[in-house]
Amino acid sequence: MRRFDADYLEETRRGMWEEVGTLADLELEERERIADVGCGTGELTRVLARESPAEVIGIDADRNLLASAYDHVPVLAGDATRLPLRDGAIDLVTCQALLINLPVPRRAVGEFTRVSSDLVCAIEPDNGGVEVESTVESESALARRAREHYIGGVGTDVTLGADSKDLFEEAGLSDVRTRRYDHETVVKPPYDDAALESAKRKATGEGIESDRETMLEGSLEAGEFDELRAQWREMGREAIGQMQAGEYERVERVPFYVTVGRVDA
Secondary structure, eight states, rough: OOOOOOOHHHHHHTTTTOOOOGGGGOGGGOOEEEEEETTTSSHHHHHHHHSSEEEEEEEEEHHHHHHHTTTTTTTEEEEBBOOOOOOOOOOEEEEESSSOOSSHHHHHHHHHHHHHHEEEEEEEEEEGEEEEEEETHHHHHHHHHHHHHHHHSSSOOOOOOGGGHHHHHTOOOOOEEEEEEEEEEEEEESOHHHHHHHEEEEEEEETHHHHHHHHHHHHHHHHHHHHHHHHHHHHHHHHHHHHHHTOOOEEEEEEEEEEEEEOOO
């Protein structure tokens, strides 16, 4: 399973679920016990606890991430494919951006189905459908190239998105429904610390360098990566220049699919 640190999770999930209409199929007001599996630092877990009267617990295999979630909700260490819960103990099991990081995601869906007495929900992105708009002319194309090479080498299905529906049906879940939710990250003046740090990482090449090994696992050659990194750094320097003039703007849209299925009695 791919792993991430707390800073990465908090940055990529910043601002999600300020509007919770896409979660309507979870019937949160009717829940009694909710388990958020692969909860990470607890962003979704906290939303579930806020929007539902249920007892909510976060579960993750990474104890370091659980330390960040523990301040807000009860947590439990556990593997998504071997949950430390009895059959039917929970009436809603959720996960967010978990299945895309598992080598065999159907095993996790099978576990969710086992421990749920009612609903199972997976909120998964299609990283192949990410869109970037930027005032730096080269940024959109460079982001697309880097993303394609990353997807080619990552080793799990990070484009899963709406295809979670197939996994749900294979697990025997019924009444399977999917809603699309586009998570938008907007950068514009005045720039916050996160935006400034992101531009700096582009200009130094630090951000793309962290993905070097993954990109080289695909079809990208070392020389091609070095050329892409050089172009990436130049793009970052142009972004910083626009920031200094108060002109830089960027919008990134990540399509997420909220898939819900029901456990048959």
